[in-house]
Amino acid sequence: MEATADLATPSSRPLSVRVSAETECADNSMAEEPMSPTGRGMEEMGICIVFVMGLGTPVNLPVFRAGIETELIARLPRLRSILVMDESTNDGKPRWVQTTVNVDDHIVVPTLDPAAVASDPEKAVEDYVASLSLLSMDRRRPLWEFHFLNFPTSEAASTVVLRLHHSIGDGMCITTLLVASSLSAADPARVPAMPPAPKRTGPIYQVPPRPPLSSGDYLALLAWVWSYFVLAWHTLVDMALIIATVMFLSDPQTLFMRAPDSKESLHRKRFVHRSLSFDDVKLIKTAMNCTINDVLAGVTSAALSRYYFRKSGDSNPKRICLRSFVLVDTRPVSTRQTYVTRVKTGNQLSSLICPFNIALQDDPLGYVREARRFMHRKKSSLEVLFTQVVGEFLVKNFGAKAGAFIFRRFLKHTTIILSNALGPVEHMTLCGHPVAFMAPSIYGQPQALTVHYYNYGSDIKVVMAVDEAHFPDCHRLLDDFSESIRIIKNAAALKMLKTSIHNSKTE
Template structure:
């Protein structure tokens, strides 16, 4: 079939997309279905809904010999949907004895299989047997150069229907109170008002913004040149850090209401809670596995992925289907330490994140990255980006999913668990909300984290402990009032 939208018959690949292609980073989205797979119905949905909605599902990257450095371009091509559907033959005994592990092993094997660059860079894998969470499983694997988490999520939601009301699209979470960029300054008071205190406050906020931006950009440059996190259990060994390792993807579900309870008790954001949970879980795992003194404090850093799109009505993104990669990142410090009060992890995360919101580093990181790729070539830009990633400990991402369950290609979706592979870190942490649940998804180097399910359990336990502490805090506050 031909792509219905011919507006992108040929288009240069964005600097971010070229970097993703060079590093070989791919997205893996595991979706549990509420029913067994009806392959003809699902195939028809892929052809009529997904392929026609996103032009890059009909394109292949082609090197442009006329351009400097032979930069790739997206070139439209005919799509045979059957070429993108995979039905693996798994060992029946292994599936019967442990279906969850059979799915997990199969998805892990995909991280070592290269994608066919001669056809559009996406494929669906169907595992038609029940697990504890779903009646069947479908795995969408696609190259990260096609788009980021937001664009892929909006594609799937735009091609879906609400399970509550099939006549409409699934509802997205309400937009946050903030509608501008995270670094947005307060409006400058008019000079004629005579309120010099307000004017001084505005000037001071500009100074703080400039100072924090300078400090953050200096740290980023230092990271690229020489500054690196100390080696820990979470760091890929340097002697084998450049080889492609098999990734294992594990996930666990917990209640979004528990996260909201902690958020309310701490007067912070959802992201602050999740960063705090990550720090608490990694701390529990580290001191249990290493046997080191629990009074030790290890300062590490995470690369937090940030969607550079303006914050507005998320349903608008769904109806128009965002495309491409519009990601940037920031370095967020976190400590490996054991705290008596579990809510202190959230308080510390809130302090770190509030500090990052008073900086233009998020914007400058993306602009400078694109400048390097455009003016110094893909190899240089990718080399610098790779060094930036290898000198931090983990990648952290919090993706926004639909606020209610949906049906995709005629099948109810029980859960969604997105992640990536191809990144140099040994550990990547993704959070993704879907309906009233939130998934924590870990992508780990298979050999290095053979006990990854214990690490996953530390995330769930950290949420449980924080929820109880938050409930007690709110009860105590209510009694005192």
Template sequence: MQVAALQIPATPPRRPRSVRVSAEMECADSSTAEEPEPMSPTGRILEEMGVCIIVVMGLGTPVNLPVFRAGIETELVTRFPRFRSVQVMDGSKDGKPGWVQTKVNMDDHIVVPVLDPVAVVSDPEKTVEDYVASLSTLPMDRCRPLWEFHFLHFPTSEATSTAVLRLHHSIGDAMSIMTLFMASSYSTADPARLPAMPPPPKRTGAIYQRQPRPALSSFGDYLAWVWSYFVLVWHTLVDIMLLAATVLFLSDTRTLFTRADNGESHRRRFFRFVHRSISLDDVKLIKTIMNCTLNDVLVGVTSAALSQYYFRKSGRTNTKRIYLRSFVPVNIRPISSRQTYVTKVETGNQLSSLICPFDVALYSDPLEYVRKANRSMHRKKSSLEVMFTQVVGELLVKYFGVKIGAFIFHRLGTRTTIALSNVIGPAKHITLCGHPIAFMATSIYGQPQALTMHYLNYGSTITIIMAVDDAQFPDCHQILDDFAESIRLIKDAAALSKLTTTTE
């Protein structure tokens, strides 16, 4: 166990500098003769870009370190092969990385920092926030499996203690990590039961799934069916051209959300992670009244909140709409696979991406933000952009190398404004490694954008998590205040709209 005897507000212990693993697999378990398991193309791109995942978990009880440690070892490490694997080079000409299992020394993966007691007492929330932010500046030791737990033994307003999981994104994506948590936990309300799953969505595949040919009872039905394919082809061609233009020359309008150095600097940036929980019932109410999806509501609220922040911060009186774009990772697994998490936890990254427009504007009707988001997302569902991006990404890595693939995705990130991601968590509160989880907040660092938004459904709440470049957004908590205000305005407007419709 690593204990940091540091008497500063929130700085974790120093870690060994990254060491590139040799072809001889010097860091792997020498007793195993297995061949390296290839890393997925997406994993290789994320490995090249140095993207890491941060999961902050507020615990409902004080940390019982022996119990939590035993739970990590018997549940997480056992179920998830990447937690007991190291990256190695397979010795081929292009040096493709792979995974080889090794023995896990738990002491290498558990960190208990000793922080300044004055800072802890005076502002525990700020101490946790500063500590988590400082992790974004520290490299990970590649001679070990690329994950670690940090435990903070003091209460905050949201939890009795805090556990922070940091892992390299090449290990897996947010869905695989959330699935691992659900497979390894129990219901807090009934410890004898597995956690409740969220209800399955209407779709069972990726964001676009071809519909079967309907029963054609008239010429009009046949014409509508054929027309849907023309629309699909047209939208796909337009999206492909926009992707190509973005890589070559097309960039969003520069605003205060644009990365300050325009993505040219490769310095390690200091990311700050802040979060705010909103009621899932409020979002569902808006969804039902406006006949849209939860994602539509969340994107609409994001547009409203960032618009409020932008016009207040910039002091601009010209409220003309500013068209910006978001980079949206998309899970390409069949949604139904979430229901099989008890028997199988999928590893790796199965992601593609979309580029979606969003507005920065001031509308007199708050519902207009959700309507705009609904139209934008509906348009993306009649396109094969997700499939195209996945196939092209794999081909780029296969035939041109991971550096070209990472360069392309870095260009897409620097020429769009923000990144948006939504993760579905357990429908009820869970107990993980013997500790009830009061809240969860997951995010990433190492991405090219200065502002990244994550949404995590957990129990009866949706947690809005922001990862921001600390130098560019020193007032990031104001954006969270704008989120709270925006959801209130949109909810009130939706309720009034429903009341007016009912009265009429």
């Protein structure tokens, strides 16, 4: 059965869930699972994931529906689970209880205005996805749904939108679920290839290995001991800044932030995206001898700077120090390749606060240099571990409401959310349909601007979730991202050329 809806009400009828007593009794350990502290925080804050995917062909709904049932739901138990409050405990801790799912209850095929679709299909998609950010999800059934927009846009023959509650899992969890349920477009006999494992195999906070005592290299041994002092000092400073941020320390008010007295519930999110060349990002990375994250943080600073000085008309090229809330996946990077066969459930996230500057740099590569310096500093701190441990402690001991309240204050005092997620390095076929692009984002966060980067194949998407009223010209901001990476790439190519000429002269 197809569910139909108009633009204003994508899910207009109440949908119920039938709890399977047979499933619970047969194997209660599999039928029930307590919700993690991070998941409880996401549940309390009402944060949801919106995963927009462009398809290379029109939607064949029966085929896609069968793929949802046999591939996606079968691999992730939380897609067939509902949230139930545990009344046996005083604080009513939620738990996941498996249920029988009718896939048709989770499929929405909206009826849109044909004239609006014909005149501007991209805007029709954007308007529809934006409308989802104001609609709550029916908690009597598993908290996910697929929306099918079966008309062509400039990038795809049709569009499918996966909306699900963040308590089910984080972006990497959903990515690996989609990849594990897909086939490579180049070779349908295997799943899509994921990026190779990075050189770093441990956590972001790493210290150099201890030199062997028998080597007699006392200078190296002293540097190793000193690295622990640096780690401890940076951790103490970051802990103090986190506490201060929760209590009183806030970024200066700029056009990127909401007014302090604005009400979050009244703001509709608009999700816009733009494709960038991943080869350009890798060229900048090579030229600057830095990481992909350094490049993307630098591009973000450059794009926001261009937007700010054009929008504000400020002729004084002063530096404005702001901070981004950076999401960090805490899963071991060495196990990334196993995700495609064994989906990691839940939310395994932490965060760090990374500063960035709004400034007009004479050298475009200066944005990347600053980002590299800031990010390198964060690698010699236990901030990521501290944030994760404290967050879980607050939820476990003071409840989800207290944890969500503190976390929301933490978010409201920073300017943007920034994240980078890795998708497959080749195109894939999901539920019998080739996927042209993937653009994930979130809503429910207090920031007026959220920036996600997501690489898929040879492209990397910059995906923004913006307050619609706050950023009516959000597509101009996307233009700034495109122009910034073009300028930085050209500067990096010139730097590499000069280096090559210099090396050839010295040989």
